[in-house]
Amino acid sequence: MNVKTKLTDCLRPLLLGAVLLGTAAQAEVQSIDRVVAIVDNDVIMQSQLDDRLREVQNTIAKRGAALPPEHVLSQQVLERLIIENLQLQIGDRSGIRITDEELNQAIGTIAQRNNMSVEQFRAALAQDGLSFDDAREQVRREMIISRVRQRRVAERIQVTDQEVQNFLASDLGKMQLSEEFHLANILIPVPESSSPETIQAADKQATQIYQQLKQGADFAQLAISSSGSETALEGGDMGWRKAAQLPAPFDGMIGALSVGDVTEPMRTPGGFIIIKLLEKRGGGSQVKDEVHVRHILIKPSEIRSEAETERLVQRLYDRIMAGEDFAELAKAFSEDPGSALNGGDLNWIDPSSLVPEFQKVMANTASGEVSKPFKSPYGWHVLEVLGRRATDSSEEFRKQAALNALRNRKYDEELQAWLRQIRDEAYVEVKL
Structure with a gap:
């Protein structure tokens, strides 16, 4: 497996192109380096351009396509580096930061998509000539750029109900959906x-x-x-x-x-x-299963240890089994602010919206029965399944699919316009 290619596929769902930043060549000693572009308050160095150019050439070669003249490709690559640099500067000025925890989760997701553990992913990167630290920094930059675009582009896209209805009635909409x-x-x-x-x-x-x-x-x-x-x-x-x-x-x-x-x-x-x-x-009937469930959530805290929390939820379970009212106990003890006042009632809910631990216990609990205490990332629970049903959400599904299609179309258009705008408004001095 070519890890570079796989990593590229995971990293660039939103960016122009899709090649990794930096390779093992970054580790080579550069005898002479110079500034090739001044971009607002930052610069792009010859070494950065060379590294990215080499990556693009390798990617094109692997696809079996003919390489354009190097001076043409170099200009294209430099322009992409300028656009990315501008977005990173916007992210820095906006205070966008990626925590180590978020970064670790992203790395874990990429490794999982490559059917690897993080350690196996690290070893595969090394075998392909990429350092793990470089890969982490690449992911961090991509996440910053993605958040910048979310704030500056995605959040200002509006799709009206009339646009959705018009799309659903059009030949194009009928074909796509x-x-x-x-x-x-x-x-x-x-x-x-x-x-x-x-x-x-x-x-x-x-x-x-x-x-x-x-x-x-x-x-x-x-x-x-x-x-x-x-x-x-x-x-x-x-x-x-x-x-x-x-x-x-x-x-x-x-x-x-x-x-x-x-x-x-x-x-x-x-x-x-x-x-x-x-x-x-797609298309026709979109039937989804829903479960009517209520629960009691007890959380560990600074004044209540994990063991004490488990004992408390066990006592509540015993009281329910002895005949006490589930809803009254939920109102008195549950620490889920969204459901406690309703007797722990979560109403009809799509199981896929719940954490896996809750899903599993709920699936194995028959209607009208109460589960034994169990643990999730939120704390300790006891739940009762009140009913199950299948809901036809075809119309809702079609409207959401139309909304997504229209938003994606507008996003692509808005993104290109925004990128041109920030490029036109920036101070850029190319020194090639």
Whole structure:
């Protein structure tokens, strides 16, 4: 695994381009260094430009693309360094600071996305010629720039209800928010100008394959062994498609399939095709599970140790089991300010919005039952599940998806305008 590339993917979801700052070359001794640009109250050094230029050249080479002339690429890289430097200066003037705890969490997330522990990630960086300290500083800079953009760009973007409704009614909105299907296919090809006997033989073969599938045969294996499709060696996997992207008659029938279903063989210009629905997402009904739950939270403090907290919540649990009213005990003892006055009632809630410890206990507690005391990052709890339901949030989901799409579109436009603005307003003297 190329850790540089993976790290780049994790670090730059919001920045222009996406190459890492600094490499092992930063550790090389620079015999001569000089200022290549003055940017407001800061400078960019030749060594910084050389390091970044080398990174960009390596990235382009790995993609197999042709490199532009070095003087052209150097100007592009320097301009990017200037824009990043301006944003870092804005962050410094705004008092944006990244704590070590936040930085450690970010590093942990990046390591996790690379399927590594932090120590394994550190070792992989070293193997790729990157120091762990340099990587931490890169992440810190990226986080500062992200927060600057959040304050200066994202927070001033407004999307009206009318804009959402117009987007939902537009052809573009319907296309973007329509359901997507993960499909696989098996094609029994029929060449042009085939004889009736050839067509009949292909039809018979497709029917036999369909019957095998209905009896439980593995679709991917049959695709590899029998399909004439270009995706045959991938088990027929076609990836994600929208219904509008499929030829007739599949465009009209795919929405009625359940995951795992296969279509009967269909005659197309290219032959007989069987399609299997592997997954689907978006579009239609968005049903989510909700749980009606109440709880009592007891927190350790300077005057109450962890052990004393655990004993107190155990006594409350015993009192509930002995018949005392859960709500009255929550009002008297719970230290959750958001629910204590309501008898600990959290109302109907999406389990995914809760911490994993609470989710797990709640999932294993039947409706009408009270859990044994358990610990979460917030303290010690005892909970009661009052009910469960499935809620269709399709309309809410569509509106939120439309809002996100419009915000993202406006963000991209606003970001580019803002970057041009700060560049135009800054004092920049290039000394190349």
